[in-house]
Amino acid sequence: MKKQLIIALAISMGAFSFAQKKELRAVEKAIKSSDFAAAKAAATSAEGLLGAMDEKSKAKYYYLLGQALYANGKGSDADVASALENLTKAEGTYGAEITNLKQTISNGLLTKANTAYEKQDYSTASKYFEKSYRVKAKDTVYLYYAAATAVNVQEYDRALVLYDELKSLGYTGIQKQYFATNNETGEEEILDKATRDLYVKAKSHIKPGERMTESKKPEIVKNMALIYVSQGNDDKAIGALQEARAESPNDINLILSEANAHYKMGNIEKFQELLSKATELDPTNPELQYNLGVIAAESDHPVEAKAYYEKAIELDPTYVNAYINISALVLAREEPLITEMNGLGSSKKDDLRYDELREERQNLYREAVPFLSKALEIDTENLSAAKTLMNIYNILGESDKAKGLKAKVEALEGAQ
Template identity: 55%
Template sequence: MKKQIIIALAFSISAFSFAQKKELKTVEKAIKSKNFAAAKEALKSAEALMGAMDENMKSKYYYLTGVALFADGKGSSAEVDQAFASFDKVETGSYKEEVDAFKTTMYNDFLTKGNTAYEGKDYGAASVQFERAYRAKATDTLFLYYAAATAVNVKEYDRALKLYEELKDLGYTGIAKEYYATDKETGEEVVLDKATRDLYVRGGSHVKPGERLTESKKPEIVKNIALIYISNGDNEKALAAIKDARAENPDNVDLIINEANIHLQLKDEDKFKSLIEEAITKDPENAVLHYNVGVVSMNKGDLDQAQKSYEKVLSLDPAYTNAALNLSNLFIEKGNVVIEEMGKLGMSKADDIKYEKLKEDKNNLFLKGAGVLTTFIDNNPEANADILTQLKNIYNALGETQKSKEISAKLDAMSGGE
């Protein structure tokens, strides 16, 4: 009797095994004919037999499930996510290799769709496809970065934050070696892949070949994480993100500037100024940094420091329009302070003498303001209308009618005589 039970059990297991194989064969046949709806129906029947499947059969089931759900790239967003989840369950065996090979097919599909969406300025769709490309090929972290960046373009900040945090946790920097050469015909330096660059150099169309590392994207990633936290009202996390990055790279000027900008958004101008000054010690020839110190100093009424900063800017970059305008305006503000003093004087002889002295001081300050602008125009003959308008106003204040008319004529010429 016992023998009969064993034989019956053996037949039962054999029958289950046959049924499993039959259902999965049906799935394979449907996939081969691209009838993915039928494949998914057959998978439901196979799922009922999961309890009796061995590990290899389960791996095959999960593999086929992923393929059916992907449906040659026609699966819904939810189905694609389910396909990835199903593939993740295939851990060992021959079907692990099948999954890896199929993910390459998925990767190419996602990449094609992502690029098409990006070129069509559909950044939301591009972001989703770039993220999927990364999920299909986790070694290609560049597309996780693209997914985050394009999510920012469409203001999907919470999703972008999640992706940027993932990049940060991965230690992604985006640093890569790039190859370049100078096009002999145009004289322009172009970046190419190594094989093409070498081919062009050998052919003689390009010269001065070289290679270099691209800049790290980590400062940008940390900055965007911080800015999203700020927009969400989470300033502590924003500053923590910057400080973590600075701990790893304390001399990175971009990170110092990013931290400074966060404090500026938080209306902490003192901290902003101190950080910008720290950045200047590491990049003393950066005109923008000196300009920012000038602006903050001027806002706080420290006109002497502002003057030093703006003068430094113009020594580094004589074409820095806003620095010239602000420096000129600084002298006008000083002159206006003198005018206020003049208005407080009485009618005595002593006050009259003091009045004339203050008037001379005021005029000298206004002339300094005009001098900043005329020097700027000498260095930049194509100076914009803002420079000329401010100079005209100063001449009017000084009673220099003829000079004011000359500037007006230049402004009329710039506007076409309208």
């Protein structure tokens, strides 16, 4: 009886093994015929036998299931993700085959990413670039592309996560670049080494060379900082901006971004210090001079403020806000005059003083007129300048000019 039992078990195990092989062959056959629906159905049937399979058969099952789900690139995004999970389980046995298949999957995802990018569908492109990276984590450049394209569509939270991952990986993006000059166009072209050498040998290109590309780290840190700024996360923004400036100390935009973050936090002294630094690096930038003027005015230094505004105008004669702000500085001097005028009595001495103050006030208006007129000349739809100028002409008794501006003000208000 004992011998018969052993024989019976042997026959039973042999039948089970045959069933496993039959189901796996069915999956394999369907894949070879590109009938992936049938392959997935056969894989589902074989799944019930998985618990009794040996390691080699299990590896084959996962490898075939991965192929069936990928379906030569026709599988859904969910199927492709599942395919990669199953392929990972078979890597020990089918290492070379899976490496090749993953490369194919990665290339397919890159094709989708590039197609979306060309259509300016940056959100989709970003996600496919990331998926391509996840297939082969060595290709960190695709993670960089994923972050950069996320920024294009203001998906800042996602971009921050990706940039942070790039930082933790120590990504720099530095690569060796091969180049040569095209004889026909006279322009330098970036080529892979083999192609460059071939072209140089064929004498269609000259002056071959190689160089290392610049690091992407400053850009990554800078973008992270600017995202924090846009989100109003000033503390993190300043920390990131300082890190970015350590990478690119003379980047004007970084200095200004940090200056603005300090300004929002009320750190006016630091704001002014950074603006001064930016002005040293870029002395011909009218915007920097204008901003320094604003700070000087807010700090109750009107003489310095006017000098900054005048410098901005010297650098850019069409800088409208500089003209308007100079007129504002001039008109601000009337407040103490009005206060004194309102405090005078009715004596002859007070009447004489009142006339002096009124003349002084009108002289301020006359001083402000050229700046407001120039602003309105440059920006003909500047309602604020038009209204202020109209009121000044009324006070000065220049009724014709005031009447002309009244019509302009009404037209501008009607257009709003």
